Amino acid sequence: MSSNAFGKLLTVTTFGESHGPAIGCVVDGCPPGLLLAAEDFAADLARRATGRTRHTSQRREEDAVEILSGVYQGQTTGTPIALLIRNTDARARDYDDLFDTFRPAHADYTYWHKYGIRDPRGGGRSSARETTMRVAAGVIARKWLDEKHAVRVRGYLAQLGAITPRSFDWDAVEQNAFFWPDRRAGRPNSKPRWTR
Incomplete structure (x- = not known):
């Protein structure tokens, strides 16, 4: 990734690795006064979750959002909103045999070639797990569009x-x-x- 941040009016910066202790994001640009609670993220995160069908990884994460900042008494404050999801089913040992192996159709070689180092545990930042925080940021954006502008996104x-x-x-x-x-x-x- 050349950048871990995207957006202009609403900027989202993601962090964390697939098999690290947690993943998270900072959402900057959300106006004050939007009602926001950890429960607001549950439905969308459940929709993208793995381990529920035979078509996805069988890893089962809880994906419980912790709101670290930017929300006071259930309302956004206009300051950056920091969200964190702890990895509860990370199995870094599953990748021990791949330390010196580049997997086909993954970003392993690309990361190693570009940076000279890579996180072999499930792809690190290039894992689909990183999209969890993009979904969480999308919940905030969609909620704002719906409540403030009557725009519904599906x-x-x-x-x-x-x-x-x-x-x-x-x-x-x-x-x-x-x-x-x-x-x-x-x-x-x-x-x-x-x-x-």
Whole structure:
């Protein structure tokens, strides 16, 4: 990563490693007066959590957010909001045999080549675990957009290769591991529509 911070009006800086003691972020630019509690993060973090389907890592983290600063008596103060999630299922020993091995399709070699050192424990900063804090920051941004500007942000998988949904249901999106809007997920179009 060339930078661990992104955003202009709302700046998010992430920190921590996949198998270190914790991961976290600092969200700077959130205006004061937004109601915010640790419970606000639960649904979105559960949605991105691993260990719940056969399609993800079987690591099971609690992903309990600790709000360290920027919130007083349940409201944002306009100062940087620091969030922390402790890694409770980190298994650094699982990677002992990979200390001198670069895994294909991972950032191991890239980090070593660029910095001359790398964290072999699950990819360190290049692990998908790092996205947990991006999701947490997104909760704050989405909450602000919804409460202050009546803008609702949602997402779903609109197309997979040539497969498109035949119907659309937001409840199906929430229940599907791939956020697919068609309840008949196992039966895609028999004749795929090819796109350019």
